[in-house]
Each structure stands twice: as C-alpha cells, then as structure tokens.
Amino acid sequence: MTAPRILVVDDEADLRELLEITLVKMGLDVDSADCLAAARSRLAQHEYGLVLTDMRLPDGLGIELVREVSAQYRNTPIAVITAYGSTDNAVSALKAGAFDYLSKPVALDQLRLMVQSALRIRKADSPAGATAAPAPASASPLVGQSAVMQDLRAQIIRLARSMAPVAITGESGSGKELAARDIHAHSARADKPFIAVNCGAIPEALMEAEFFGYRKGAFTGANDDREGFFQAANGGTLMLDEVADLPLPMQVKLLRAIQERRVRKVGATSEEAVDVRLVSATHQNLAECVEQGKFRQDLYYRLNVIELRLPPLRERLDDIALLSDAILARLSGAGTPTVLSPTALEALRGYSFPGNVRELENVLERAMAFANDGVIEVADLALKRGASMPPDRVQIPPRPPAAAPAPASTQSSPSSSPSPSLLQAEAAGAVGDASGSASLVEQLDKVERQVIRRTLESVRFDQAQAAEKLGLSQRQLKYRMQRLSIPQSEQ
C-alpha cells in the first residue's frame, strides 16, 4: 500500500523543512510548494491526503487555496498555519472550509495529531476518493422527513468532516444532543469517545478539575491522578451542553485550552496536548449573553465557527406522525406497537409542543398507559394547551446514563418509590376530593402534583433527592414539574 501523500505549502524554507521532516518520519510522502501557483500545479498532478498551507504566501493568501481545494478537491482536507494568536485568520479559514488549523510556532505533537485525524477522514470516505454521499434518513437517529430535517441531516454530514467547532442552538428538547452525537457518528472520530458535559450541572469549585483532570495530592481528597473531560474525549468529540452556564473564570480557562490545544491538570507542572473536536449547545441566545457581559466574546467567536440550528417541533409538525411511530415502537419494545388513532394524530399536529420532541416522548409514554387495545385516543394524550411554561426558562439537568424509560406519571410501581404510603394516601385523598366533573386525567394530575410537591417539601426542594425518592431521573422530575406548573422552590 502506498503511503498517503501530503502537500506542504510555505514560502519559509526553514518551516517547510521542519514540516517535511516530521511528516516523512511519520511514514508519509511529502511534496512541497513555495507559492500558490506551485501548489495549484501540484494539486493538478496528484491526489493528496492532506494539504497544509501557510496563510501568507508571495502570490496570495492561503485562504484562497482553502476555497479552491474545498470546491474542487472535496475529499482532500486542507489545514492552515496561522500566525500566533490570530483568531480571526483561524476562524475565517475554518468558515471557508479548512479542515483544521495550526498556530505558529508549530508544535510538532499537535501537527502529528492533526495529520492523523486528517488521514482518518480519508479512510472513512469509501470508496477512496469518492465524495461522501448523503446518508439516508434511516442512517440518522434524527427522525423526520420535513425539508428542515433533511437539510439538517445533510449539513451534519458536511460539517462532520472538519474540526471546526459547531455551535448548536435550539429550544430545550429539540434534539441538540442527538444532533451532536450524530455529528460525531458521521465523523472520522466515530470510533473514539463522545463526551457530553452539562456545563450548568458542575459546581464552580470543581470545574477546572472536572474539565482538565487533577494530579494526586492536588487538593484534599485527590487520592489518585484523574483525567478530565478533555483527556476522556481525546481523539473524539467533547460536547459542551448549556455552555452559556459556564462561569466567566472558567470561560477564560476553556478559551486557553481551545487556543493552545493543551490542558494542564490541576496540580501538574506541565501541559499535555489534546485532540478534541468541540461541539457546544445552548437553548439561550449566546449573542445576547455576550452583550450582557455574561459570556466572553472571544470564546463565543471561537465556539461559533459553524452554527447549526435545531428547529422547534412546531415548525415541523409534518414530522409528528413519523416521530410518534418511532417513539411508540421504541416504547413498546418487542411487543405489538401501540398506535395513534387518526384524531389523536390530528390533536398532536395541532399542539405547539413547547417542550419539543422530549415533550412528545413524555406525552406518548403517558398516553400508552391509558390507551385501550393498543390505540391512543385524544383523551389519552391529556394535552394542555397553553399550560406549559416556555422551555427556555427551564434548566434541564444532565441526562442520566441510559436511564430506563420512566414509569408513566404516578402509576409508577410503588416499589420504585420509597414512599408508597405517601402515594397511597395522596391517591385516596385526591379521589375523595374529586368533584364528579373532574376527568380521570385531571384527578391523576392532581395526585401527581400533590405527591411531587410533598416530596419536594420533605427534602427542601432538593430536586436530586426528590427524584431519587420518587424513582425518577432528575430530567423526568423537571419535566413533570414543568407540566404540572410546580414551582422550582418553596413559595
């Protein structure tokens, strides 16, 4: 098998030589060019596994080559070498289609990591040299045939090929984490870890240690060396979820880690190179956070190189049937899937879904418990028009690891809750109180509201403890509190 061929474009002979020697030592074939014209003629003669170009060349700018290679040699990744601290150049090159960038002075360990990940892209493309075909909808976990979803899937495939940081925006429950996982799955990093971090869920005092790791003895309780999120995601993708919740001091440290591509464990004297693709997500308006001084502009600029917007479900109501089928099939497991009656489907199509796909999942999960003969009717859906709080006011805690589907509403088995007597007492009270006009769904909501409220009060509104007592994940508890308009704290 022939070694991959790399094209180095630089007019500085010393740097060119250093790059050539390093690449040859990696077992690669190297060609070089000292200007744009020479690079163009090389490109016309050979197929390259990677082009590495300086930004300033005697006959033009490296970014021109980035545009040409991205347009004409779509399977050839191109990376740029920028002057130290030149954020603008790096970001514009990434936006123009560069796969990645390196800052001067070029650190050889980073060069090696970058070349390896560029060559993985080539390997991932098959057959060799063919343009990556758009994945069929069935290959994506993002269900939906609406034009926006088709466009979203196509964008994901395109941007999965580069290292450019992606900022995913969208309302809570619209699928931001799912999209981030899909970017990773379509990238050449797919066989390396995907680590999602909820930035709002980490206590500020622990953040540096959680992100960058720590050395044994760095602080009381640091009994062993530990890796942080960056090391854990090395070679793969790190998703910074709810990135707007990062405190300002941590934003400074994160920016440095992104710029330098190095991290230092708490208590360590030296830094280590990390190769991590960053994806960030937030349901907040990050540009507004910058204006309000809550988010650093330089970090915003670094993270927002490519934007990916997840549409709210109400903008793609045509997808509801497909989504519902997929969710019901998953919830039904191996059994015959529960289905929606035509009127129930119409009712869902007329609902605004403030909690987006997550809300649809919860509505269907609950409705399945009420459905007769495997058919969900409108009444089983218990849709509350205008009753939900806007989701952007709700802070969603981290996803529990592979949580089992939640038991539907308070019909959870009493054994999953340590307070069965409370459940029974509440249920008895609610039924006793029920006016003849209240529907079953309203009565059950009332019981659920009372049980959750009492449990929250018993643990002083500590949601983690309340969720545990109720046998729910924190996310499920949040959703139920939102749906039942239960305040977050004692009022």
Ligand SMILES: Nc1ncnc2c1ncn2[C@@H]1O[C@H](COP(=O)(O)OP(=O)(O)OP(=O)(O)O)[C@@H](O)[C@H]1O
């Ligand atoms: N297009 C989709 N197809 C199938 N399932 C989806 C889709 N979008 C979202 N989901 C499902 O909806 C739920 C919420 O998705 P996800 O956690 O990705 O949303 P999010 O935008 O990251 O939410 P949050 O901002 O609250 O963290 C998940 O169970 C996910 O699998």
